[in-house]
Amino acid sequence: MTAKSEQTRQLVIDTALGMFRERGFEKTTMRAIAQEASISLGSAYYYFESKDDLVQELYSRIQLEHRATAINAIRTESSLSKRLQAVFAAGFTVMEPYHDFGTAFLQTAISPSNTASPFHEASSDSREDAIELFRLALDGASPATPASLRQDLPELLWLGYMALVFFWVNDRSENQYRSKALANGIAPLITRLLTLAKLPIARKVVEDAVSLIRKARS
Structure with missing residues (x-):
């Protein structure tokens, strides 16, 4: 070109x-x-x-801006809870200008056959960038990620984040307050679950859950 x-x-x-x-x-x-x-x-x-191809460009741009906005908090915070809160908040911030057409974007995103969907093969680069952001958030954070979850947790966090985005799209509270409150509450909950996952009584349950998710993806 x-x-x-x-x-x-x-x-x-x-x-x-x-x-x-x-x-x-x-x-x-x-x-x-x-x-x-x-x-x-x-x-x-x-x-x-089509416009859907332009939505793909929007998704790519949002991923770049999301990383740039969140990376400083990841580098300066050691608490996993605070890092995740920063990543979630950064995502909402960069998407804010597009909230009013979020429903149309959601209709595109939930169709895996649409090339503009974050789940489509055509979006693999942007999707990997998004997953990598969560990998960075986990790296060196406290508490540490259990060895059994290191491979899968970044993608699982991204999937959870996508669920938050879908909630945010339909959030009509002022400045999407409910979405932000939900994200702030989920982050420490994830941290506590990771701590529990290290205990023998919970480790097997977590490993079985991850195994099921792997099978669903394959």
Whole structure:
């Protein structure tokens, strides 16, 4: 892709995301994006076949901003609970401008066959970036992750975070207060569960649960 072509592609992305924030997802058409960007409709479709492809770009951008926002807290905090609270809060912060069209985004995200879904193979790079953020949060934190969970816990935390995002999308409380309160409460609960997972009486239950999840993924 030439420099001019890359510049045009970036223009389409920036224009679309701005219109998503201002007009909402449903009211933003490919034609409107092309008009706002002062390019032909054919040029817009050359780079993106549909709005769903632009949602994929949004997902990728959010992952980059999420990491940049959360990384300082991860580096300066040793408490796993505080690290997770920071990661959850950072996610809500970077998604805030897009909350009003979150329902449309959710409809896209929950369809695994849609390339814009975080669960689709096309989203694997962004998904791995998101999982890596939780791996960083776990690395060196207190309490330490039990050896039996080190491989799977980052992805399990990401899946839990996605559940929080789905709740946040439908949260109509002021400034999504309920979602933030839920996230702040879940973080210390996860920490306590990890501590319990080290005890012989609970270790086998945890290992069995992880084994079931592995089978479901395979």
